[in-house]
Amino acid sequence: MSDMPFSMYGPDFPFAYDQWLQHPAGLGELPASAMGAEVAIIGAGIAGLVCGYELMRLGLKPVFYEAGRLGGRLRSVHFDGNEQIVAELGGMRFPRSSRSFYHYVERMGLKTAPFPNPLTEAAGSTVIELEGERFYAQKLADLPIIFQEVAEAYDSALEEGAQFTDLQDAIRRRDAAAIKAIWNPLVKQWDERTFYDFISTSSAFRALSFRHREVFGQVGFGTGGWDSDFPNTMLEILRVNVTGCDTDQHLIVGGAEQLPRRLWQHAPSDLNHWPVGTSLQSLNQGAPRPGAARIFRDGQTDQIAVTDTRGHTERFAAVVCTCQSWLLTTAIDTEESLFSHPLWMALDRTRYMQSAKTFVMVDRPFWKERDPVTGEKRMSMTLTDRLTRGTYLFDHGDDQPGVICLSYSWMSDALKVLPLDAQKRTQLALSALSRIYPDVDIASHIRSNPITISWEDDPNFLGAFKGALPGHYRYNHRMYGHFMQQHLPAQQRGIFLAGDDISWTPAWAEGAVQTALNAVWGVMTQFKGCCATDNPGPGDLYPAWGPVSLAP
Numbered sequence: 001m002s003d004m005p006f007s008m009y010g011p012d013f014p015f016a017y018d019q020w021l022q023h024p025a026g027l028g029e030l031p032a033s034a035m036g037a038e039v040a041i042i043g044a045g046i047a048g049l050v051c052g053y054e055l056m057r058l059g060l061k062p063v064f065y066e067a068g069r070l071g072g073r074l075r076s077v078h079f080d081g082n083e084q085i086v087a088e089l090g091g092m093r094f095p096r097s098s099r100s101f102y103h104y105v106e107r108m109g110l111k112t113a114p115f116p117n118p119l120t121e122a123a124g125s126t127v128i129e130l131e132g133e134r135f136y137a138q139k140l141a142d143l144p145i146i147f148q149e150v151a152e153a154y155d156s157a158l159e160e161g162a163q164f165t166d167l168q169d170a171i172r173r174r175d176a177a178a179i180k181a182i183w184n185p186l187v188k189q190w191d192e193r194t195f196y197d198f199i200s201t202s203s204a205f206r207a208l209s210f211r212h213r214e215v216f217g218q219v220g221f222g223t224g225g226w227d228s229d230f231p232n233t234m235l236e237i238l239r240v241n242v243t244g245c246d247t248d249q250h251l252i253v254g255g256a257e258q259l260p261r262r263l264w265q266h267a268p269s270d271l272n273h274w275p276v277g278t279s280l281q282s283l284n285q286g287a288p289r290p291g292a293a294r295i296f297r298d299g300q301t302d303q304i305a306v307t308d309t310r311g312h313t314e315r316f317a318a319v320v321c322t323c324q325s326w327l328l329t330t331a332i333d334t335e336e337s338l339f340s341h342p343l344w345m346a347l348d349r350t351r352y353m354q355s356a357k358t359f360v361m362v363d364r365p366f367w368k369e370r371d372p373v374t375g376e377k378r379m380s381m382t383l384t385d386r387l388t389r390g391t392y393l394f395d396h397g398d399d400q401p402g403v404i405c406l407s408y409s410w411m412s413d414a415l416k417v418l419p420l421d422a423q424k425r426t427q428l429a430l431s432a433l434s435r436i437y438p439d440v441d442i443a444s445h446i447r448s449n450p451i452t453i454s455w456e457d458d459p460n461f462l463g464a465f466k467g468a469l470p471g472h473y474r475y476n477h478r479m480y481g482h483f484m485q486q487h488l489p490a491q492q493r494g495i496f497l498a499g500d501d502i503s504w505t506p507a508w509a510e511g512a513v514q515t516a517l518n519a520v521w522g523v524m525t526q527f528k529g530c531c532a533t534d535n536p537g538p539g540d541l542y543p544a545w546g547p548v549s550l551a552p
């Protein structure tokens, strides 16, 4: 299997979702009696749409409930007065190792391009400004020695603390046994310890100064700025590093939201039961139902009933919940007996991170002009300890408007701007950037109104993405493994969970896709369907390769 591309294969559950998707036998087969049966999908984000799309192809009828805007956190918003140029409010950069996510990107005919991350060729140049000191670089080697020391220290900390090279090689080879042999002991070792603990106790960082840890937090690995994750469980960070999440990322040309929209509209040629031309949109008579307000077991029919926000109730043999797990407590009156108490504990303890972004459209990519004295570009992708944290520049061609993400921040830096409107956020960001680029008048280039988001401010999300805390492995395991329902009491069967917060890799769309595919397997099994013997699904291999259990 070594010729397969590097993918987010494990480490918790090494299952080749990309191969399952690409196999000529398809995902599985349902009995004739199940054809056309309705399944409720709560939330039309990427998890809901992938799940619905595959269930439709198997011959079921997905019925969508959406409280906000189709697409979830793949949300691309046009600047007023320009239909082409978008601000990517949610997912914007997708690691190439997200093989099942890209399966759909390719199937929907979308184009991708390298994302202008710090120190990448796509960014062209990067400015790092910390404690008032400013550095201009094209690659890591252009920076002062401390940045290389920090990068090397993290590499050796990963070797020392997590057998990094061996683990990543095993993932590259798709060697499930070798992955488990390394990963399972790491789960026990690191679940209850933080990212900061990992850094500060490593021999490599102990030999260096506090300043090194500080610089690591602000520039760190890959996309930089991971100090907001210092209190998280180290397991979450290890997964990011080892599966290549924070490197080799692409954007989706024209906006990531096109993916959920195309899945909604797409009429697959290879589908069971439904006539050619059927799409999720046609099966739902044009649009999703409004949001779900109540989910309960209907005593009469033993089905699961969903009441929408307009008070209309329908009954289903299966329901897939893809919303943020907290919404099952806040927005949706969910009958308590549908889940066990330990699962409720896990859903409610889920910890979400805050995140804010502010975008402006500008007349042209003026930042590419060079300073006649220094030869440096007027502005670069910028990482700083100021409140903007990360500034990203999007070039749509010399004669086209450009986009600047003035600020992309997490946690404390996102909270600083939470109550502020777009104008105030823009003003603060411009003021911070003017200290870094005193000679550049960014404001004079701005067209249209700024666009901003704080995901924690939206009642349909309450946060941007999960960031699991120390001791959360067991909660994750309960949520992730819930699609395996054979052992559940009857009153808890038929309701499934999916979404990036159910996955082991929150904040990556691949986690949403993989958990959606787990739910597809769960629903298929519930309807007495099964996978082809030569193309086993996630639930078929879960008993052998599922995540390690920690003692209760």
Ligand code: ARG
Binding pocket: 093, 223, 228, 229, 353, 410, 466, 467, 506, 507, 508
């Ligand atoms: N995937 C998102 C990004 O590329 C979020 C990464 C940060 N994740 C986190 N747990 N802090 O920006």
